[in-house]
Ligand SMILES: Nc1ncnc2c1ncn2[C@@H]1O[C@H](COP(=O)(O)OP(=O)(O)OP(=O)(O)O)[C@@H](O)[C@H]1O
């Protein structure tokens with residue numbers, strides 16, 4: 001079965017590989033209680049055509065046969081009849097890289113339990129502390145007992161890090177330890193690292209499956225519907241927004257300002273704003289804005305205070321960096337992974353707003369700045385993220401056991417799929433400000449767009465949506 005992502009793109013069939021074309025025909029070893037259930041999943045009809053209508057318009061025909069209409073097709077995730085690895089030859093490892101994200105422990109737990117319970121494998125190692133852990137740290141033995149209740153905890157029991165990706169040393173370590181399945185959990189940077197490991201494994205001719213599981217609260221990974229942890233993060237952000245609203249409402253000309261994570265992509269700020277309904281203005285990196293003059297932020301704040309007596313602003317950490325650079329010395333510092341270190345836009349904009357209103361004794365305001373920073377990501381996944389993490393982990397295990405390699409698992413148009421690394425790493429997912437979601441946010445907050453049509457057209461040229469949908473669909 002194949003999953004059709006976009007019917008207008010040229011056909012590009014799966015380019016990731018199976019380790020060996022003549023796979024052994026071995027059914028997964030299943031516990032007796034799950035056998036029946038697994039059989040029904042194992043042998044679905046080969047062709048599932050779904051044609052649903054919405055207002056008379058067909059809006060989803062996402063699961064199609066490989067000879068179906070033109071489009072990008074990804075192989076559908078799930079258990080396979082042919083399994084490449086014998087249970088006792090599996091030697092798997094799991095690594096978590098990049099920033100923390102709710103649900104990391106759930107994915108670790110479900111990979112371990114999936115390998116043990118669905119396939120009878122019993123050699124799973126945890127790599128300590130991200131990519132560098134392959135060559136500079138000890139490993140942790142993972143069993144269902146060890147991981148039993150880790151999903152209730154935030155963070156990652158394996159530890160994580162930025163930087164330290166030395167492809168050659170990592171693959172040496174994989175080779176030396178006799179590892180034949182590598183599960184790599186991380187964001188856009190991590191997936192690039194996974195792609196490099198996959199290339200090196202291929203170059204050395206090793207029979208090792210490399211599977212990526214996309215994580216990030218930023219939701220900046222392309223192709224997939226969303227990354228795990230994102231829902232939990234913007235849900236947790238509601239607490240900060242609520243506090244900002246209460247503070248702002250209780251003061252004369254009160255302004256509550258909340259800074260949320262989101263380096264290059266403003267999804268957390270956008271969804272937290274849409275979820276809250278208390279936010280009057282949301283500022284994200286993708287949408288340029290200005291402070292002074294007609295149509296600027298200060299004018300909008302003045303209007304809101306006059307009309308409502310208070311207001312709430314949500315700003316993504318990557319927003320307005322160009323404005324800060326104009327007034328402060330430019331900053332080219334990077335973290336260990338090469339990500340640009342940002343200036344604190346929250347503190348900067350708070351000061352600018354205060355200065356503006358203090359100038360000529362305009363209006364006396366009370367501004368409260370709330371920066372929940374790591375609080376939105378250092379928590380366990382919520383119920384919906386935990387389900388998502390479980391399904392992603394199971395997909396990864398089924399894919400590796402079937403002998404696929406060089407893929408990331410992900411939900412595409414609501415279907416679980418295997419996506420070749422090169423598709424995931426070619427760009428970053430960003431809010432498209434000429435698309436429907438941003439327009440919906442603008443209608444919800446009633447804030448100005450802060451951009452003239454010319455700028456919007458130029459931004460649009462750089463920000464092409466990652467998928468296309470039937471009109472009226474998304
Ligand atoms: N282009 C690349 N090639 C190889 N490795 C990379 C590349 N970019 C990043 N990495 C490695 O991937 C790991 C994680 O990268 P990074 O710190 O950017 O986090 P991330 O995976 O993008 O997650 P998040 O952004 O959600 O925190 C690091 O160890 C880094 O060295």
Ligand SMILES: O=P(O)(O)OC[C@H]1O[C@](O)(CO)[C@@H](O)[C@@H]1O
Nearest residue numbers: 099216217218261262263335377
């Ligand atoms: O852990 P660090 O390096 O402070 O990372 C902060 C960054 O990590 C993220 O949470 C995920 O990439 C970003 O939103 C944020 O900019």
Ligand SMILES: [Mg+2]
Nearest residue numbers: 098187188189
């Ligand atoms: Mg990243």
